[in-house]
Amino acid sequence: MSGDERQSEAAVFHRAAEYQPPRSWRTWLIGRPLPTADAPHQTIGKAVGLAVFAADALSSVAYAPQETLVILAAAGVAGFGYAMPIAIAVSVLVVIVTISYRQIVFAYPNGGGAYVVARDNLGDVAAQIAGAAEMIDYTLLAAVATCSGVAQIVSAFPALFPYRVALSVGLLMLIMLANLRGVRESGTIFAIPNYFFIVMMSLTVGVGLFRALAGTLGTLPDPPPMQFTGTLQPVTLFLILRAFSNGTTALTGVECIATGVTAFREPRSRNAATTMVWMSAILAALYLGITFLLHRIGAVPSEEETVISQLARTAFSGRGVLYLGTITATTIILILATNTSFAGFPRLGAIIATDGFLPRQLAFRGSRLAYSQGIVALATIAALLIVLFRASVTALVPLWAVGVFLAFTLSQSGLVLRWWKIGHLKPGQEIHERRSTLRHEAGWLPKMLINGFGALCTAVVTVVFAVTKFRDGAWVVVFLIPLLVMAFFAIHRHYRRLAAALSLEHSGTPPYIARHRVLLLISGVHRGTLAALHYARLLSDDVTAVHVSTDPTEAEGIRRKWETWGEGTRLVILESPYRLLVEPLLEYIEEILACRQPNEAITIVVPQFVPRRWWHNLLHAQAATWLRMALLFKPGIMITDVPYQVE
C-alpha cells in the first residue's frame, strides 16, 4: 500500500461520514434521512407520551361498551341490564392490572413488555409465546381502531357506509406514512387531538350525567336498527362472560406503555408510570360513565350508528356543533390509536429480531430512524384483516381478548418469579442472570403478592375467554400462537446453525486455492466477447471458451472466427440438438466439477450486454441472467459478469 493510497482512503473515510443522501420521492413522503447520531434525542415527555401510548386505551371507550352491548343484545332488554355490572368488573380489572404493571415499568426501565419480562424470567419458550401473543394483539388493535374510527365517520355521514373498507385501508396507510417519518413527529401530530378527545368525551359524559340527574336527559330519539337479528336467548353465565370479554379490549393500552418505556424522557420509569396511572384513571371513569348513560338513554348496538354517536346526539339534543365535535374527536383519536400499534409492533419486532427469533431486517432502522420494515409489515397485515373482515369491529374483536390476557399473565408471572428470587437474596448480594442483575430489595413480598394477584386474575380470564369465545374467533389465535412460536424457533435455529458453521473459531479457515480454471461463455465473436477474453486471461492461464450451438453453420462460423481472434484459447462447442442453452452447459460443468480437486476454483465468465435503454433488454435473450439463476446453487462456482456497453 503506497502512501498516496493510504491518504486517499483516509479521505474517503471522512467524506463518507459527511455524505448527504440525495432527495427523492421518499424524501417527499417520509422526510429527510436522519443520521444515526440523532437517535437518542427522539424521546418524548409525559404529555406527548399520553398521546402516543394512551390513545389506544382511551379510544377503546368508543368500541368496548358497544361490543359489550352487541353480545348482550342476544338476550334482549333483559341483557342490557348486565352492562353496568360488567363495566364495573372491567374497571376493577383495569385497576388490578395497572397496579401490577406499574411495578413492571419500574423494574424494567429499558422497556418491559410481556416479551422482555418473560424472556428474562421464564425462558425462551414463554418469551416467544408472549411475543407471538403481543404481535397478534398489536395487529388486531391497528385493525379494530381504524375500523371503529371509520364507523364513527359513517355514523355522522351515513352516505359513506358502502365505502367503509376503502376508507379504513386508506386511513391505515396514512398512519403508516406518519410513522415512517419517525416517532417524535408522530407524537406532536397526535397530541392536540388526543386532548381534544379527552375534553369532548368528558363534556359529553358530564352533560349527560348532569341532565340525567336533573331528569331532562330523556331517551334516544330514532334508534338505528339493532345489530343482533337472531332469536332471543336467556341470560346465561356464558353470555355474560362473552360480553365481559369484549369489554376487556379496553385493557390493551397498559401493555403498550410498559414496552415503550425507552421512548420516554428521563426519568423515564417515573414518566411512564405516571402516564399509565393517568391513562387508567381517565379510561375507567369514561368507561363507567358511558355505560351508565347508554343504559339510561336506551342505546342499541348497530353497524350503522355507533353508540357514541347515539349518546352524543341524546346528550346534546341533536346533531349540533357539540355532537359533531365529539364525533370528530372520537374519530381522530381512534384513527390515531392505531398509532399505538405502529409505535409498539415494530419496536417489539426489533427486540425479537435482535434476539434472533425474527428476520434481522426488522432490527434495522430506516432513513428516519423508525423500524421501517416492521411498520410496513404491520400496515400490510392489518389492511388484510380489514378487507377480510369487511371493516367490521364486531367481527374482529373476538380474536383479540385471548392474546391480550395471555401476555398479561406471562409478564406478571415473570415478575412474581423475579420478586421471589430477589426476596431470597441476602442484603447487598447480587446475582447476574441472563440479561439482568438482581439485587436484594426491601418490600419484595407485597410487590410479589400484587403481581401474583394480577397474574392470577388475568390467567383465569385468559382460560375463560379461550373457552367462551372459542367459536366466535378465539380459535384462530389459539392455533396461531403455537404456529408463530414454532416459526420463531425455526428462524432462531437457522441463525444459530449458520453462525456455528461460519465461525472461524470452531470450523477454522477455508482451504487455500491452488488452481484456477476459467470458463468463458461466448455466443459469438465480437468486441464484447474479446473484452471478456482479455479479462478471463488475466484471471488464469487455464481458460476454456465454451459455445452452446443450436445451429451447426453458426458454430462453424464461430470456430473459424475464433481461429483468428481467439488468441490461442481452446474452444469447446457443445451441440444442443433440442435448442436448449442452459441444460447442456450445466451438464458440461457437472462433468468438470466431478473431477475437481478441493483447492481448485472454477470461475465462469459471462459477457453480458448492458443496453443503453431499458427496452433494449427485450431485444436480447439475456442468457447470462438465466445462467446465473441456474448456477447460483452449485457450490464452489464463481460467476463473473463482464458487462459491455455500446455508446
Add this chain to the structure above:
Amino acid sequence: MSGDERQSEAAVFHRAAEYQPPRSWRTWLIGRPLPTADAPHQTIGKAVGLAVFAADALSSVAYAPQETLVILAAAGVAGFGYAMPIAIAVSVLVVIVTISYRQIVFAYPNGGGAYVVARDNLGDVAAQIAGAAEMIDYTLLAAVATCSGVAQIVSAFPALFPYRVALSVGLLMLIMLANLRGVRESGTIFAIPNYFFIVMMSLTVGVGLFRALAGTLGTLPDPPPMQFTGTLQPVTLFLILRAFSNGTTALTGVECIATGVTAFREPRSRNAATTMVWMSAILAALYLGITFLLHRIGAVPSEEETVISQLARTAFSGRGVLYLGTITATTIILILATNTSFAGFPRLGAIIATDGFLPRQLAFRGSRLAYSQGIVALATIAALLIVLFRASVTALVPLWAVGVFLAFTLSQSGLVLRWWKIGHLKPGQEIHERRSTLRHEAGWLPKMLINGFGALCTAVVTVVFAVTKFRDGAWVVVFLIPLLVMAFFAIHRHYRRLAAALSLEHSGTPPYIARHRVLLLISGVHRGTLAALHYARLLSDDVTAVHVSTDPTEAEGIRRKWETWGEGTRLVILESPYRLLVEPLLEYIEEILACRQPNEAITIVVPQFVPRRWWHNLLHAQAATWLRMALLFKPGIMITDVPYQVE
C-alpha cells in the same frame, strides 16, 4: 492443453449431442422435445393443408354474411335487399384475388406473404407496412374466429350467453397449447372436423336451396331480437360500402396460404396453389348460397342467435340432429380457424425477426420446433382483444378490413414490379436482386396485367374502407400501422448499431488489461468472507476489503478480527451515518473509477450467502443482489459472486 483434456472434451462434445432433456410439466402439456434434425419432416399435404390454412376462409361464411346484415339492418327490410348484390361483389373479389395470388405462390415457393413480396420488390418501408398490417390481421382473425365460434355455441345453448368471454379466452388457450405441440399434429387434429364442416354446411345450403325451389322452405319461426336498435336510415352508398367491407372479411385466408407455402409437401407451390383454388371455390359457393337463403327465410342479425343457427333450424325444420350437427361443425371449424392465425403469425414474426425488425427471440424454435414465443404473443394479444371487446364479433370486425386489403395491395403491387423487371430482361439474362434471382420468362405481360388489376381493385377497396369504416374502428388500425412500422425500424436501428459497434473489423480489438484491482465487500469476518478473500487474492495482488459500517462498535469488532484473519489485506471502513449500504459504496467506487487508467480492470468480489431452503432468503438482507443491480450499469466493473453454502 493436455492429451487427457482433449479426449475428455471430445467426449463432452458427443455426449451433448445425445443429450435427452428431462420430462417435466412442459412435456405433459406440449409433448416431448423434438431435435432440430426433425424439422424438415414436419410438412403437410394438400388435404391437411386445406384444414390448416383454409379453415379461416371457409369458416368466415359463419360471420361475414351476418356482419353484412348487421350494417344493412340500419336501413330496415329495404337494406336486406342489398345483401345478395354485396355477396356477388365479394365473390367476384374472391376470384380476382385468388387468381392474382396463385401467381404469387408460384413466384415465391419459399413463402410469399405480403411482407416477403413487398420486401423483395418494394423495399424496407413497404415491407414493414405490409408486415404490420399482416400481424394486425392475424391477431384480429384469432379473436374474431374464436368469438364467432363461441357465438354458435351460445345460439344452441342460450344459458351460456353470460359466459361467452370466459369461454372464448379458454378456447383460445387450448388452441395455443395445440400449436405449441407443433404444426403436423395440429393438422391431423383439425383435418376431420374441417371436412365435417364442408359436408354439413353443403348439406344445409343444399337442403335449403332444394326446399326453396320446391316452395316448402317457409320463413324463420321465432326470430331472435334484432341487433340494430337505432332509428331507421335510408339506404346510402356509404351504408352499402360499410356492409361490403364487413363481407370482405371472408378474404383473409388467401394471404395465409401464400405465406405458408413452405409448410406444404413437395411440389409445394403446386400443392399450395391447388389448395388455394379449392378453398376459394368452396368459399364463394357457400357464401352466395347462405346469403341467398338468409334473405329468403327472413333471417335477422342478432347477438343472441347467429344467422347460421337461424338458417339451419329453418332448413332442417327445427333443432334436430342435423341442426346440432351443423352448429357443432361450424363451432369447431371457427375455433380451429384460429389455428390459421397460429400457423401464420409466428411464422411471419420469425421472418421479420430474422430480418432484424422484431426481437430475435421470435426466430427461435421451441422444444417442439414451433415458434413458441410468437404463439404465446398472439394468444396474449388476442385474449386481450376478446376481453376488451366483450367477445363481440360485430365490435371486432370493423378493425379488420383495412389491414387485410392494404397487405393485398402491397403484395400484388410488388409482383407487378417484378413482372415488369422480368419482362425487360433479355432471354437467358439473369439479375440478382436483394434475395431473389430474376430470369426472363415468357408470358410476363398477362401475368403483370392480372396482378396489376388485382392490385388496383384492392387498392381502391383499401381507401374506400379506411374512409367508410374510419369511425367504426378502422382508425385504430390507421394509426397503429405507422406506430408499428416506427417500432420495427427502431428495433432494426438498434441491432444495426450494435453489430457495427461490436464488429471486430471496424472497431478493432478492445484494449489489453495491464492492472487488476479487486475490491472485496465484507459484512463480517467469518468462513464465507475468508473463502472470498482467498479467491480475491488469487485474482490479484491488489485487493482491498471494504466494509460499510452503520454501527461503530460493530465496525471496530470487524477491524479487530480482520487483524487476526485478514492475511494483511488492507481494509477500508466506510461510515454510513444514514444507515444506507449501496450509496456510500457507490461513491467510493466512483472515486476509484475517477483515477482509473484505461487498461485497469476493477473486479468487485461479493460473498453471497446461498440458503439451503428458499425461505431462508427472507432472513438475509441480500445486499449482494441490490449491489449488482446498482453496479451493472457502470462500464468496466466486473462483479463476481462467491457463493457460500452451509451444510
